[in-house]
Amino acid sequence: MWHDPEHPSPPAPDQVDPEVLTALLVRHGWQRRGGVHGRYTRWTPPGAAPRGGPGAGTSLLVPAPGGYGDYCDLLGEALTALARSGAPSARDVLLALAVPGDEIRWRRAAGGTGAAVPWDEAERLRTAAADTLLAAARATRSRAGYFGERHRRYADAYLRQVLVGPSPSGQALTAYAPAPDGRAVTVTLLRALRAVRDAVDHQRATGRLDAFDAAVELGVCHELVTAIALLVHGSEGAELQLDWSPVAGVPVGLAARPAPVGFTPGDLPALHLAAARYLAAEPALPATVTGTVTRLRSDRPEDGGTVRLRVLAGAPVARIRAGLDRHAYRVAVHAHLVGLPLRLTGRLESRGGFRTLAAVTAVAPVPVDAAERERMLKALDDGEPGQDGYGPTG
Numbered sequence: 001m002w003h004d005p006e007h008p009s010p011p012a013p014d015q016v017d018p019e020v021l022t023a024l025l026v027r028h029g030w031q032r033r034g035g036v037h038g039r040y041t042r043w044t045p046p047g048a049a050p051r052g053g054p055g056a057g058t059s060l061l062v063p064a065p066g067g068y069g070d071y072c073d074l075l076g077e078a079l080t081a082l083a084r085s086g087a088p089s090a091r092d093v094l095l096a097l098a099v100p101g102d103e104i105r106w107r108r109a110a111g112g113t114g115a116a117v118p119w120d121e122a123e124r125l126r127t128a129a130a131d132t133l134l135a136a137a138r139a140t141r142s143r144a145g146y147f148g149e150r151h152r153r154y155a156d157a158y159l160r161q162v163l164v165g166p167s168p169s170g171q172a173l174t175a176y177a178p179a180p181d182g183r184a185v186t187v188t189l190l191r192a193l194r195a196v197r198d199a200v201d202h203q204r205a206t207g208r209l210d211a212f213d214a215a216v217e218l219g220v221c222h223e224l225v226t227a228i229a230l231l232v233h234g235s236e237g238a239e240l241q242l243d244w245s246p247v248a249g250v251p252v253g254l255a256a257r258p259a260p261v262g263f264t265p266g267d268l269p270a271l272h273l274a275a276a277r278y279l280a281a282e283p284a285l286p287a288t289v290t291g292t293v294t295r296l297r298s299d300r301p302e303d304g305g306t307v308r309l310r311v312l313a314g315a316p317v318a319r320i321r322a323g324l325d326r327h328a329y330r331v332a333v334h335a336h337l338v339g340l341p342l343r344l345t346g347r348l349e350s351r352g353g354f355r356t357l358a359a360v361t362a363v364a365p366v367p368v369d370a371a372e373r374e375r376m377l378k379a380l381d382d383g384e385p386g387q388d389g390y391g392p393t394g
Contacts (some may be wrong), residue, residue, distance in 0.1 A: 010079035013072045013098050018062050021078075023246040024096050027257075028089040029102075038064055040074070045087035060085075067149035092174070095165050102178035102186040103243040106132075108171050109236040120263070122170030124230060129173050131227035132240070134158055135187035139219035139318070146222040146277035148353030150316040158185060179248035187251050190242050193261040196228060196271075200263070203270040212274040222278035228263055231269040237264045285348040287312035289357060290366055293336040298329060305329045312341055315348060320357050328363040335365040342366065371391065 022041060027031075029046035043060040060081055063074040079097075082090050087327055095102060106129045110121045130309030137155035138147045161182060166173040177186050195218040199211035212220065231238045239262035250256045263271075298305025304325040311317055324332060335342045346360040 006244060010076075010083045010094060013075040013079060014218055015023055016075060016079065016097060017247070018065060018075060021093070021097065022062055024093045025060070025062075025094075027098060028092050029091065030093075033059060035061075040064060045085060045174050046089055059162075092165075095174075096159055096176070097212070097352045098166040099163050099165070099176040100179070100245055100247050101163070102179045102245050102248070104133075104186065104189070105240065105241045105243075105394075106173045106231065107241070108231060108238045110171055110234065112147065117170035122167075124234065125173055125233065129175065130159060130230035131230065132189065132224060133162060133175070133177070133185070134221060135221055135224035135227055136192060137185050138223065139192060139221060140188050141360065143216055143219070144221060144282060145213075145216050146350060148282075148350060148355070149318065150354050152159065153318055154316075158182060172307070172314075179245040183248065183251060186242060188219040189337065190254070190261075192221075193228075193240055194218075194350075195220050196225060197261050197263070200267045200270045200337075203273070204266070209270075209273055209277055212277060216278075222275050222282075225275045226272045228394075229268055229275065232263045232265060233272070237266070238260060239263070242313055257259065279350075282348055282350040286346075287315050287348045287357065288343065288345045288362075289320060289348075290341050290343045291320065292341050292374045293332055294319070295331075296333060296336060301329065304324055305332075307332045309342060309344075314343075315354070316349075317354055320348070320355055322357040322360050324360055324363060328360060331363050331365065331374035340365040 022043075025043050027233075029044045031046070033042045033044050035041035040061050040063045043062060060078055061074065062078050063071050065071065068341055106125060109122070109124050110117050134155040135147075137158040138144075138151040139153055142149045144150070161178045163176045167173050179186065192215070195215040197211075199215045199220070202211035203383065212225075228238075239260045241255060241259050241260040242248050244254075244256070289309065289311060290313045291311045293307055294310050295308035296305060297307075301369060304323070306323050307329070308319060308321050310319055328344075332342055342361050343362070343364050343366050344357060345362040346357040349356045349358050350357045
């Protein structure tokens, strides 16, 4: 059955905690207009006049648990009234009830006709939103000024768990991140956004970028500042707002209602400078990588060649390329022919996203039993890189 996301159906009352409902009403601007302690509370939508006053609209009565024998019936009536309400915030409350999780909102003040915006502006918002989440997910695995392809598999897997709400325009987007299971990512995102805001203010006041160096420990990276710059570019300003899941509660040490973090076009020079600084400063990484050979290329085998490996262990990327001398290339060819993994030691270069292993030494096949070798070969035949259970989750 098709459901209209603009007019979501109310959930069953036995699936709704009235305390969660009232927390969402407060979050979305509803006003409490009295009630009886321990029995019920009465709420009106944002901008509604007090009960009995001119222009007063329909109010919402939320029963307290156990306050009445027909508690479920009364809660069901409240949810039905919410679904029928013409207030835009009513739909947001129903969506938050239906899709529990931390609520993240991106807003752009972009030009357009009424509520409509050009197609590319709407795509920009969606891409920037996804990139901010991917950057935060990577930063929960490790801290770095530039990740490249590192932890891409983990970040992609996290993003597949995020649900996106309907957007009435191309200027706002709401996503629901898993909580409490994915709470580490939303906490990292909030702290990193605040750190970016502080570092931008510092750069604009002093001309120095050193605050961005310290911000790496809070989750700031090239990918995040690039995503923020994409969000702001072509707009009059943008902001991100995060609200915790009422079911999962507030993380220890953080505000119950975090203030939105905003950026303006005047911040773009600092963001671009920081992105370039992170990209240039990230060092190469020593690594010993185990992987299965997926491609061999050589114009003259006697001079060596290039191999591509699907990473099984030793590097937080899905695939790497490596240039090998004559002897190492022959070892790689042999390992490929007999279906054995290959182990190489070298240096993962930051240029190109940490997908190139340079200065390779100690190339050797890795002995495995027949059953394990068949499992590896089947994984290569059946799936794309990063979609099996091998190696690190990053």
